[in-house]
Amino acid sequence: MLFNSLDFLVFFPAVCLVYFIIPHKVRYLFLLVCSYYFYMCWNPVYALLMLTSTIITYLSGLLIDQADKNPDEKKRIGRKKLYVALSFFSNLAILFFFKYFDFAADTLVRVAAMAGITLRRPAFDVILPVGISFYTFQALSYTMDVYRKEIYAEKNFFKYALFVSFFPQLVAGPIERSKNLLIQINKKHPFDFDRMRSGLLQMLYGYFQKVVMSEYLAMVVDTVYDSYTERTGFQLAVATVLFAFQIYCDFGSYSNIAIGAARVMGFELMENFNTPYFAVSVADFWRRWHISLSTWFRDYLYIPLGGNRKGKLRKQFNLMVVFVTSGLWHGASWHFVFWGFLNGIYQVAGSWTLPIRKKISAFLHIDENSFSHRVLRALVTFSFIDFSWIFFRASFRQALGIIRTIFHLDGKYWFTWGTNLKDMGIGTGQINILIVSFGILLLVDALKYKGIDLKTWIMKQGIWFRFLIIYALLFFILIFGVYGPGYDASEFIYFQF
């Protein structure tokens, strides 16, 4: 079920209520059942897939632990590596089949066609199991962590299964580590009123991001991007900038709701977004955006490849591998791969040009730590990132068309007075709401950048103030949000029979 659905708004309080009533010993079992129910609301059969990945990685943990007891060192290392390889291979194979089969098959057909060979691909109608990329990575991290002796092998299958399927972060992250989440599953979580309030407030903010901001922004971006051939460069540029915030609010909202929901139940999940658009470089951006995924790639791909320990050139190569893979992880399509590739190139180029850039700053006597310089760097970084978002949002061909228009390479009018911002998908009332929303977003992120956690500050204020803020946010979402069955005026316009 989606977080912003009536189902979840009934499910979650019900789960919490029962959770805090039943004895500690059985809580993880209850959460496991709830998590599987949550998953099965999408597609009951695919829960078996998640179960399979769970069983494989659970066994891998036990087997690695077992192998570790082997007195023969060669055999020990060999066996351990074998189990890691088996776990990775089987899980990635499942992921490949369900997510990438169509993509791979189509690509193969196209490549063959270019060589003059016609291939007929088998018709498999594979529906993408929801969250498979997330839980697969989460399960694989456990195998690696046991191998590296960073976590004990969990003997209780059900506790491990909960680690893989924990419903707040199951379908959209943050991708958790066993060192964080599995440990917490083994701890007691007594009810804490303040912790609950903090969690609920974070969830409320997440709902604001999703139900108001992300939905309104989607209205504009979808309208403009879907009719991109008839749009001016200016409109496309505006839509592209707005998309950067749409994806931030959409994705960030799920993380906030996940983290908030988990906190209500006593679990602390890792932070997934840290004021990403305040980043001063692309490398910095990737330390602030989808942090759980970036760190996963760092720990389980970049470092095994050698990281930055095998020379500069190898480091750039490793970086490119990571980002192209990341692109592929995000979607089974070439434009996603290109998006990843671009982000990798940005960082490689950034690192090559670093000495030159430093020389220029010194020459112009720019204080690199000054506010104005950091604002400049942030704006430049945002531009690069936003440019790459075009390839995330649109297909390759569309993206090229959009870029041509934005950079005025097509000879059309770039900007027309009067009618320019009309027909972008929303009206004046909604634009006003959007402006207020941006204000809220900016305030929260700016404070966070400065190290101030607004949640804690609000909770410390007087009760009248807390009530005011919460009611304001709550009713802002309830009145201006996009949800509900909607109302059709024609249902009421009639008078007689």
Next chain:
Amino acid sequence: MLIVICFIGIGVFLHNQIFRVIRVKTRKTANYIDSFYEVPRDKTDILILGSSHAFCSIQPNELWGDYGYSSYVFGSPAQSIPCSYYLLKEALAHQKPKVVVLEVLYIWLDSLYLSSGSLRHVTDGMRMGKAKLEMLQDFLKNMDWKEKASYYLPFIKYHSRWNDLKSYDFHWNRWLLGGSSVSTIKKQSHPPAAKTKSELPANAVQYLEKITRLCEENDIQLILFAAPQALAKKNKTNNIPTFFLTLEDYAGEKEIPFLFEQKNELAGIDYTHDFRDSTHLNIYGAKKVTQMLGEYLKDNYPQVDHRGDPGYSYWEKCYQSYMEYLVKNKISL
């Protein structure tokens, strides 16, 4: 714990206030149903229920101005008899009427309500309470739970109206006491009298019986009323009067008074002047029908003349606003 309760309490209050503004309203009438709660408790002597034929035919201010009778039209568009039953139940929690006038247009309807719009006109205005809960449980039996939710919490359906709010969402004409004020004149002609009789549908009769019983239990005099209708466009007659003929017999058997205006020409309606469209009277027609009702009550079920009584100043104030409206719009009745 206390804080949680206070929080929820204030939240509910805020929700109610916001919802009053946001829910669907029409311009020229008071909010059909929820203006009822603005009337002082236990002071309404005559309660009128029914569809648009009720609120277009009866103007409570005329009953006050000529007779000093305190009344309210608890009507709404396409209000079915079952809806009227529950509205009566709800009314009895706030008022102690001596007379209930039930307008019977929808005696032809076999289902519990005509459409979701007509049902929502009733439920959105009603306060959450015993009558509303019973009604929703009775009517929404086969509905999907998410759609049901929008009846219990209509806020989720109408919140998007924030972008369409008009001035009448904030200031409405409560002085109309549920009646209408439209003065448009559309020439009509008298339809031929109905000759056949149609059988009354079971649902309508069942709920009519419930209304009758409820009135008996509360010592209320029930009066049935059928408003006049003109000849429909393109000479198409409707067959609703055929139901009225059967109802006449039914009412006779049960000894319930039935004011069948059209058949018995009780109010002297001028078909060229008193209609706003082919089925609804305008304010001129409403004056005549209301006067007819007032005379009928005076002769058969006389009520107290409350003019001058400070406890009934609400009706006096409404009447002043009503007279001002007539003068301002140069309507002479």
